[in-house]
Amino acid sequence: MNNVITMPDNKGFYGEFGGQFLPDELKYEFDKITDAFLKLKDDNNFKKEYEYLLKHYVGRPSPIYFAKNLSKKYGSEIYLKREDLNHTGAHKINHCIGEALLAKSMGKKKIIAETGAGQHGVATATAAALLGLECDIYMGEKDIEKEKPNVKKMKILGANIISAKSGSKTLKEAVDEAFLAYKKEYKTALYAIGSVVGPHPFPMIVEYFQSIVGKEAKEQFLDMTETLPDKVIACVGGGSNAIGIFSAFLDDSNVELYGIEPLGKGAKPGQNAASLTYGKTGILHGFKCLLLKDDKDNILNAYSIASGLDYPGVGPKHCYLKKIERVKYKTIDDKEALSAFFELSKTEGIIPALESSHAVAYAIKDSIQNKNQKILINLSGRGDKDIDFILNLKK
Ligand SMILES: *Cc1c(COP(=O)(O)O)cnc(C)c1O
Numbered sequence: 001m002n003n004v005i006t007m008p009d010n011k012g013f014y015g016e017f018g019g020q021f022l023p024d025e026l027k028y029e030f031d032k033i034t035d036a037f038l039k040l041k042d043d044n045n046f047k048k049e050y051e052y053l054l055k056h057y058v059g060r061p062s063p064i065y066f067a068k069n070l071s072k073k074y075g076s077e078i079y080l081k082r083e084d085l086n087h088t089g090a091h092k093i094n095h096c097i098g099e100a101l102l103a104k105s106m107g108k109k110k111i112i113a114e115t116g117a118g119q120h121g122v123a124t125a126t127a128a129a130l131l132g133l134e135c136d137i138y139m140g141e142k143d144i145e146k147e148k149p150n151v152k153k154m155k156i157l158g159a160n161i162i163s164a165k166s167g168s169k170t171l172k173e174a175v176d177e178a179f180l181a182y183k184k185e186y187k188t189a190l191y192a193i194g195s196v197v198g199p200h201p202f203p204m205i206v207e208y209f210q211s212i213v214g215k216e217a218k219e220q221f222l223d224m225t226e227t228l229p230d231k232v233i234a235c236v237g238g239g240s241n242a243i244g245i246f247s248a249f250l251d252d253s254n255v256e257l258y259g260i261e262p263l264g265k266g267a268k269p270g271q272n273a274a275s276l277t278y279g280k281t282g283i284l285h286g287f288k289c290l291l292l293k294d295d296k297d298n299i300l301n302a303y304s305i306a307s308g309l310d311y312p313g314v315g316p317k318h319c320y321l322k323k324i325e326r327v328k329y330k331t332i333d334d335k336e337a338l339s340a341f342f343e344l345s346k347t348e349g350i351i352p353a354l355e356s357s358h359a360v361a362y363a364i365k366d367s368i369q370n371k372n373q374k375i376l377i378n379l380s381g382r383g384d385k386d387i388d389f390i391l392n393l394k395k
Pocket of ligand 1: 090091120195236240308355380
C-alpha cells in the first residue's frame with residue numbers, strides 16, 4: 001500500500017475531507033500561514049532549533065518500553081511508546097512548540113488557543129513562556145471551575161485565561177470565542193490549534209510536528225525486535241497522537257493500524273464521542289469531517305470520561321484513512337478505559353492518562369483474542385491529571 005496520500009491537496013483536502021471553510025478575510029491570513037509553514041519546515045536554522053528543544057527541553061526521544069508483566073499476563077508482546085514521559089506529560093508539547101516557533105517566525109507577538117480540560121492550554125502556555133510570546137487561553141466557564149489545577153498552572157506560566165460564558169460554557173463555546181478574538185487580532189497573533197483539526201493548513205502542520213513520534217517509534221521498534229509491530233494502537237480525540245505514530249507505518253501494509261474512539265456511556269446519541277464510528281459528513285470549525293449530529297443535523301454534545309477525547313468532530317485525514325480502509329477504528333467505553341487505567345498502573349507501575357487508557361484497553365482485549373502478536377501502543381500521556389477525578393469516582 002504505497003498510494004496512501006500523506007499531504008492534502010493545495011486546497012487542504014484529504015479526499016473529500018478537510019478544506020478551509022473561512023470568511024475571505026481570514027482565508028488570506030491562513031494562506032500566509034501555509035506559506036510560512038512550508039518555508040519554515042525546510043529551513044535549517046528552524047530544524048536545528050526545533051530538534052534542540054525536542055531533545056533538551058521536551059526530553060525526546062521518548063523511550064519504547066516492553067511491558068513485560070502485561071505481556072505475560074495477556075499472551076502478546078505489548079510495547080509502549082512513552083509520550084507520557086515528555087515535559088508537561090503528553091504528546092501535545094510536540095506540536096505546541098512547533099506552532100510557537102511558527103508564530104515567532106511570522107513576527108507574531110501572541111498565541112491564542114482554546115482548551116477544554118486544560119491540557120492544550122497548559123502545553124501552549126508552556127511553549128509561549130519558553131519562546132517569549134503572550135498567550136491568551138479561552139476556556140468555558142464550567143471547565144474553569146472543573147479543571148482548577150490546570151487553570152492554576154496556566155496562570156503560573158503567565159497565560160491570560162479568558163472565560164467563555166455563552167451556551168453550554170464548555171469547549172465548543174471556547175472555540176467560538178477564541179475564533180472571534182482571533183478575527184480581530186490575527187495581524188499580531190497566531191491561533192494555535194490543539195489537534196489535527198481545524199481549517200487547512202492546521203491538520204497538516206500538527207501532523208508534521210507529531211510525526212516525530214512515528215519516526216522514533218519505527219526505528220526503536222526495529223532496534224529492539226528486528227521486525228515491525230503487527231499492530232499499532234492509539235486513542236483518537238481530534239487525532240494528533242494517532243496520526244503522529246501512524247504516519248511512519250502507513251506504507252507498511254503488514255502493520256495493522258487501530259484508532260480507538262471513546263464509546264463513553266454507550267452507542268446512543270450524546271453518550272459518546274466516536275465521530276468516525278457514528279458520524280455523518282458535515283462542516284464544523286472551518287473544515288469538513290465526520291461529525292456527531294442528531295436527526296435534524298444539529299451538532300451533538302460529545303461525551304467521554306476522558307475530556308481530551310470529547311470533541312464531536314475528528315481530523316480530516318482520519319476520515320480519509322477510514323474511507324480507504326487503511327486504519328480500522330474501534331471503540332472502548334468508559335468502564336473498559338477505567339479498568340485499563342488500573343491494570344497498567346498495577347501491573348507495570350505506569351499510571352496512564354484516561355485518554356491513553358482507551359488504547360491500552362483495546363490492546364488488552366485484542367491480546368486475549370489473538371495471542372502471540374507484537375503490539376505497539378502510543379501511550380499519549382500520563383494520568384496525574386486524572387487522579388483526583390478517579391478517586392472521587394470510587395467513593
Ligand atoms: C489531548 C489528548 C489526547 C487527544 O488528542 P489527540 O489529538 O486525539 O491526540 C489524547 N491523549 C492525551 C494524553 C491528551 O492530552
